[in-house]
Amino acid sequence: MTTEYEPRDMRARNKQATREAIGAAALRLALERGPDGLASVRVRDIAEAAGVAPRTYNNYFSSREEAVCVFLNDQARRLGAALRARPGGESLGEAIAAAVVDVFADPEPDRAGLSMIMSAPALRGEALKAFAMAEEPLADAIAERAGVDRRALSPAVTAAAVAGAVRAAAAHWLAGPDSAPFAEVLREALGTAVSPRPSGLAHP
Structure with a gap:
C-alpha cells in the first residue's frame, strides 16, 4: 500500500545515492591521477564521472576534499x-x-x-x-x-x-x-x- 511518506523517503534515498556517486567518482579520479591527484581533478571531471551536472555537484559539496x-x-x-x-x-x-x-x-x-x-x-x-x-x-x-x-x-x-x-x-x-x-x-x-x-x- 502506498503512503504519503514514500515519496519523501524516495527523495532522501535518491539524494543519498547521488552523494555517494559523486563521492565515489571524486575518490576514484584522485586515485587514478596518483600522488596529489586531487589537485588536478576539476569539479566538472567529478560531475561527468558521476553522471551529474556541475551545478548538482555544487548543491551537495563545497569542496573536492569534502566529496572524497x-x-x-x-x-x-x-x-x-x-x-x-x-x-x-x-x-x-x-x-x-x-x-x-x-x-x-x-x-x-x-x-x-x-x-x-x-x-x-x-x-x-x-x-x-x-x-x-x-x-x-x-x-x-x-x-x-x-x-x-x-x-x-x-x-x-x-x-x-x-x-x-x-x-x-x-x-x-x-x-x-x-x-x-x-x-x-x-x-x-x-x-x-x-x-x-x-x-x-x-x-x-
Missing part, C-alpha cells in the same frame, strides 16, 4: 544510531565495539583510498572533522545506554576515546606489514580505549 571524504561523514552520522540498535544484553564496551566495527569496518575499507585520505593534509583535515562530528551523537547514545546524565563528563570522554581509537586503528592498519582485517585492528584499539570502563558508566 563523504563516506566518512556518512559513517560518522550513523554511529550513534548503530549503538542504540545493539542488543540490550551486551555490555557497554561490547555494544560500542560492535557498533563501531559495523559502521567503519563492514565492508573492509579501501586501503588505497584511506591511505590517500590520511596522508594528504587537506583530506586528513576533512577526515578529522568527520571523526569529531561522530562524538556528540555517540556521547548521547552512550549516556542513554549507560543510564547516566548526558551532561556528565564520562559519556563525552568515552566518545572522544572511541573516535581516537578509530583514527589510531586506521593509521596502524595502513602502516602495518601484516594483512590483518581492519575489523580486527579496530577491535583491539577499541578494547584499549573503552576497557576498563571509565568511572561513571556503570551499565553492566
